[in-house]
Amino acid sequence: MSRRIIFATGNEGKMREIRMILGDLDLQVLSMKEAGIDIDIVEDGTTFEENALIKARAVAACAGRDDIVLADDSGLEIDYLNGEPGIYSARYMGEDTSYRIKNANLIGRLEGVPKEKRTARFVCAIAAVLPEAAEGIVVRGVIEGYIGWEEKGTNGFGYDPIFYVDEYGCSTAELDSETKNSISHRGNALRLMKERLAGIL
Numbered sequence: 001m002s003r004r005i006i007f008a009t010g011n012e013g014k015m016r017e018i019r020m021i022l023g024d025l026d027l028q029v030l031s032m033k034e035a036g037i038d039i040d041i042v043e044d045g046t047t048f049e050e051n052a053l054i055k056a057r058a059v060a061a062c063a064g065r066d067d068i069v070l071a072d073d074s075g076l077e078i079d080y081l082n083g084e085p086g087i088y089s090a091r092y093m094g095e096d097t098s099y100r101i102k103n104a105n106l107i108g109r110l111e112g113v114p115k116e117k118r119t120a121r122f123v124c125a126i127a128a129v130l131p132e133a134a135e136g137i138v139v140r141g142v143i144e145g146y147i148g149w150e151e152k153g154t155n156g157f158g159y160d161p162i163f164y165v166d167e168y169g170c171s172t173a174e175l176d177s178e179t180k181n182s183i184s185h186r187g188n189a190l191r192l193m194k195e196r197l198a199g200i201l
Contacts, residue, residue, distance in 0.1 A: 003201075004028045006035045008059040008071035013157045017181055018070075021190040025197065027068070037062045048073040048087060048125035049138045056136060060129040067130075068201075070193065074124035074186060076159045078147060080110060080117050089159070103151055103162045110147055118146040122163060122172075122185035126193045132200045139196065141189030145172070156180065 005027050007018055015031050022029055032038070041058045045051040055071035063069050075089030085092035085106075093102050110118055121144045128137040143165070151161035153173030160173035165183065172180055181187040 002028065003066050003068060004030055004035070004064070005068045005070060006030050006032060006037070006059060006063050008032055008041075008055045008069065011157075014072075014186070016177075017184070017186060018190060020177070020181055021187060022194055025194060025201075032059060035063065035067075043073070043087075045073075046087070048075065048123055049127070049140065051087060052125040052127035053129075053136055053138060056127040056129040065131070068197070069129045070126060072124055072126045072186065072189065074122065076120060076122055076163065078106065078110075078118075078120040080113055080119075081106075099158050099161075100151070103159060106147060106159075107149065107151075107162060115146060118148075120145055120147050120163065122159075124185040124189040126186075126189045128193060128197065130197075137193070137196050139189050139192040141185045141187065141192060143172075143183055143185045143188065 005022065009015065009031055010033050019029050037059055039058060039062060041055050043051040043054055045054050051073035052071050056069050059071060060069040075086055077083045077086050093105060121142050124141045126139050145163050145165045148162050148164040148171060152171045153161050155175065156173030161171050164171050168175060
């Protein structure tokens with residue numbers, strides 16, 4: 001059986017991005033679900049890196065011996081809100097709360113705050129667990145921007161519609177997929193991880 005990459009997510013939007021960037025590693029890239037792994041993982045780390053490793057190790061325990069397991073933990077850090085929502089980005093205001101409500105809440109909390117104080121960043125830590133690296137490999141990707149005054153764009157998910165990038169003068173949800181992948185926190189982290197994997201496989 002040829003080696004596979006299993007990514008610890010069920011998010012289809014994320015999997016599209018992952019396949020686009022890791023496609024030239026010439027390995028089959030599967031989601032947890034596609035690999036038949038269905039487990040609940042308690043993410044009790046205190047950093048993005050810790051949570052990514054927790055997820056990767058949990059899935060690796062259920063995967064094939066030669067499989068490469070990748071997991072990410074990502075989120076939005078808003079400086080004016082002391083780094084919130086941070087590692088709790090997915091669980092902010094409750095996991096079942098829609099991002100329209102979450103985004104509206106964050107915009108509301110920044111009411112009256114000028115642009116220069118609305119600085120924010122998307123952070124993505126990706127961990128890999130594979131036989132060749134006993135301790136696992138962890139990389140971090142970041143994209144800097146600011147929180148806008150309204151939601152804009154539909155080509156994204158989560159907090160993308162309120163996260164604006166000066167260089168393009170729009171939200172990350174208004175960028176086409178190719179441009180977004182070239183600058184996104186996950187895209188940056190995936191490219192770093194691809195370099196690390198290419199060096200040891």
